[in-house]
Amino acid sequence: MIGTLRGLIAEKLSDTLILEVGGVGYELLTTVDDWGAAQVGAETKYYVYEQVKEDAYNLFGFSELSSKLLFAQLLTVQGVGPKGAMSILSAAGENRLRQAIASGDPALLKGISGVGPKTAQRVILDLRGKVEEGTAGLAPLGDSTYQALVALGYTPAQASAAVAAIPDDIKGDADRVKAALKGIGR
Structure with missing residues (x-):
């Protein structure tokens, strides 16, 4: 399985990017925000x-x-496939989607093309309590170390505490996760 790809953005197509890695161009479907932020070269x-x-x-x-x-959590919801999950993330944005799920408000999802009221309600019901709200004052959602710890089954509070305890001189995702796990005692 491919976990990450690092390379040069060779082209921006209508709804995808071509990422060149070692002479091979991988076509990636991305969110609207990621596509907009991508710069060729x-x-x-x-x-x-x-x-x-x-x-x-x-x-x-x-x-x-x-x-x-x-995105992976959205795929656990019955009736939401990869393209539907990508549409939801693109239309709502990560933080707004997290807020809608945390507050139990399906209104944001109902306005998204291809998402009916039943699917919107199912997303809220299935993911409420599993997804952290994306607002200031909560754990750093963009921190890959935090997200890795949550994916490993640690609570958001445990993950936040472990990330906060990582020394500043430790760089790199893998090293930060190792340091956090050592701090937790695993």
């Missing part, structure tokens, strides 16, 4: 979700691990 890292089907192979790219993890 810039070196960028994307967290990747692979969709392998009998008749298709799609790569979904996210500039932040927290977006990929939220």
Whole structure:
């Protein structure tokens, strides 16, 4: 499986990016925000979700691990596939979507093309309590170390405390996760 890709953005197509890695161009479907922020020629890292089907192979790219993890959580909701999850993330934005889920308000989702009232309600009901609200004062949602710890089953409070205890001189996602796990005692 492909977890991340780092390379140069070779092209921006109508709704995808071509990321060149070692001479190979990978076509990534991205959120509207990630597509808008991408600049041709810039070196960028994307967290990747692979969709392998009998008749298709799609790569979904996210500039932040927290977006990929939220995308994966959306896929657990009955009736939401990868393209639907990408539409929801693109239309709502990560933080607004987290706020809507945390507050139990499906109104934001109902206005998204392809998301009916039943699906909107299902997203809220299935993910409420599983998704942290994206506002100031809560854990750093963009911190990949925090997101990795939450994905490993630690509570948001445990993950926040572990991230806060990591010495500033430790850089790199893998090293930060190792340091956090040592701090937790695992």
